[in-house]
Amino acid sequence: MIYDFIKTSFVDFPKLISAVIFTSGCNLRCPYCHNGSLIDHHIGELSVTNRFFDHIEKRKNVLEGVVITGGEPTMHSGLPKLVESLKDFGMKVKLDTNGTNPEMLRRAIEAGVDYVAMDLKSDFENYALTTGLDVSPVENIRQSMRLLRASTVEYEFRTTIMKEFHSSQVLDRIKTMILPGELWVIQNYRFSDEQLEETHFTAFSPLELMEIKDRFGNETRIELR
Numbered sequence: 001m002i003y004d005f006i007k008t009s010f011v012d013f014p015k016l017i018s019a020v021i022f023t024s025g026c027n028l029r030c031p032y033c034h035n036g037s038l039i040d041h042h043i044g045e046l047s048v049t050n051r052f053f054d055h056i057e058k059r060k061n062v063l064e065g066v067v068i069t070g071g072e073p074t075m076h077s078g079l080p081k082l083v084e085s086l087k088d089f090g091m092k093v094k095l096d097t098n099g100t101n102p103e104m105l106r107r108a109i110e111a112g113v114d115y116v117a118m119d120l121k122s123d124f125e126n127y128a129l130t131t132g133l134d135v136s137p138v139e140n141i142r143q144s145m146r147l148l149r150a151s152t153v154e155y156e157f158r159t160t161i162m163k164e165f166h167s168s169q170v171l172d173r174i175k176t177m178i179l180p181g182e183l184w185v186i187q188n189y190r191f192s193d194e195q196l197e198e199t200h201f202t203a204f205s206p207l208e209l210m211e212i213k214d215r216f217g218n219e220t221r222i223e224l225r
Contacts, residue, residue: 001076016064026072029132034192038071065092074101080111087112099144116155123173162189163202
């Protein structure tokens with residue numbers, strides 16, 4: 001299920017030096033997706049998997065963790081086994097997920113995931129619009145949020161924001177979805193050549209981002225990235 005990987009990252013796993021695994025295939029069609037080449041499912045070549053684990057073996061005294069991202073990793077039935085294999089190497093494991101597959105998320109946590117970064121694409125009212133779907137995945141998102149809250153795993157919720165989809169009212173409603181003490185990571189939109197749609201959406205200015213943080217910061221743990 002490993003489609004590609006980055007050997008070393010200092011930013012993808014909070015406070016840890018990590019490698020990053022990319023899976024392919026996603027069940028959402030967010031028009032601003034910056035990994036458009038990973039939307040369609042591609043069978044990961046065994047040679048890529050072998051090269052990745054060779055790298056982990058050689059660098060296990062330096063690397064502290066591995067991030068599994070995509071695409072959407074929970075679309076792959078082999079995710080729990082991959083987590084177990086990484087734990088056998090002594091790695092901390094972070095999972096990036098859109099939260100639409102709570103059952104596979106549960107299995108990944110049981111397999112040993114240490115940290116989960118779950119996307120909150122929008123408020124529940126606008127979820128289908130933001131994710132390019134005809135049917136909203138809101139109930140699955142709710143289940144995944146409840147699952148994380150009932151677990152012992154460390155987690156964050158994160159939202160990539162742009163003016164076309166995230167008005168003040170939408171941000172206000174997303175904020176109500178997050179409980180006191182939970183971490184809400186706000187990522188400003190950046191155009192990517194691999195973006196699913198060619199549209200250049202509108203990012204927030206640094207001042208506007210700080211105003212958003214100041215507006216919610218007294219009640220919610222917010223981190224800007």
